[in-house]
Amino acid sequence: MAANLVGLGFQKGVAAEAILSTYSAEGEPNAAPMGITLKDEQHLTVDLFNSSQTYRNVKTNRCAVVNLTKDIEVFYRSAFKEANPNGKLPPEWFEKAKLVNAPKLSFADATIEVSVEHLELMATKVTMKTRVTFKAESIWATCMFPQAHSRAMCLTMEAIIAATRVKIYLPDQKQEIRLAKLLEVINDCHQVINRVAPNSAYSQVMDDLTQRVESWRKQK
Numbered sequence: 001m002a003a004n005l006v007g008l009g010f011q012k013g014v015a016a017e018a019i020l021s022t023y024s025a026e027g028e029p030n031a032a033p034m035g036i037t038l039k040d041e042q043h044l045t046v047d048l049f050n051s052s053q054t055y056r057n058v059k060t061n062r063c064a065v066v067n068l069t070k071d072i073e074v075f076y077r078s079a080f081k082e083a084n085p086n087g088k089l090p091p092e093w094f095e096k097a098k099l100v101n102a103p104k105l106s107f108a109d110a111t112i113e114v115s116v117e118h119l120e121l122m123a124t125k126v127t128m129k130t131r132v133t134f135k136a137e138s139i140w141a142t143c144m145f146p147q148a149h150s151r152a153m154c155l156t157m158e159a160i161i162a163a164t165r166v167k168i169y170l171p172d173q174k175q176e177i178r179l180a181k182l183l184e185v186i187n188d189c190h191q192v193i194n195r196v197a198p199n200s201a202y203s204q205v206m207d208d209l210t211q212r213v214e215s216w217r218k219q220k
């Protein structure tokens with residue numbers, strides 16, 4: 001049976017966390033976690049911060065690959081490139097996609113090659129974002145057993161997202177309350193993860209993330 005977006009778990013109005021991979025104008029591969037939502041059977045949307053490398057790459061090449069993985073380390077290392085040796089994602093993570101001018105993750109459980117159909121600027125007082133509508137050009141998926149879920153996965157993702165925002169708000173004195181809330185989220189997630197998944201990939205990511213956030217606060 002051919003894979004389709006709904007079969008892969010995408011739902012209307014529900015952001016699914018995936019890794020979006022793209023090439024820069026210079027052909028450098030990049031990957032970052034992004035929340036992807038089903039628009040209809042053939043289209044996906046994502047709201048990208050205009051400050052992200054992913055946004056610049058999507059605007060330049062007008063395509064990307066949506067990669068599905070359950071590897072939490074990939075979410076962490078693609079959100080924070082500085083968590084990798086030499087501060088760069090390993091080149092061996094990437095191989096060229098078949099149809100679009102974008103790389104795909106060689107170890108992904110599923111890949112969706114997508115082309116840009118529409119870009120819509122969504123400016124608020126605090127942020128500049130662009131809603132990108134992608135058309136699915138080609139879908140590939142491995143056959144897998146059903147997976148048992150651990151809440152450690154969602155909690156670690158939540159903490160990583162919170163940390164990406166801490167990095168943005170830290171230099172801004174006016175964002176003190178928002179910052180305190182984000183730090184509380186990271187701390188709460190860390191405590192539950194240590195209880196439900198001690199000595200796991202999740203707790204390791206959380207230990208590293210907590211140290212990273214602490215070092216930003218010291219540098220401030």
Ligand SMILES: Cc1cc2nc3c(=O)[nH]c(=O)nc-3n(C[C@H](O)[C@H](O)[C@H](O)COP(=O)(O)O)c2cc1C
Nearest residue numbers: 017032033034035047048049052053054079160161
């Ligand atoms: C699970 C998860 C979901 C995320 N979703 C989005 C998103 O929908 N849009 C966005 O702009 N950033 C999102 N981020 C933050 C980016 O991944 C992060 O800012 C990253 O450093 C951007 O990398 P880039 O500059 O290479 O594009 C998310 C992060 C995580 C961990």
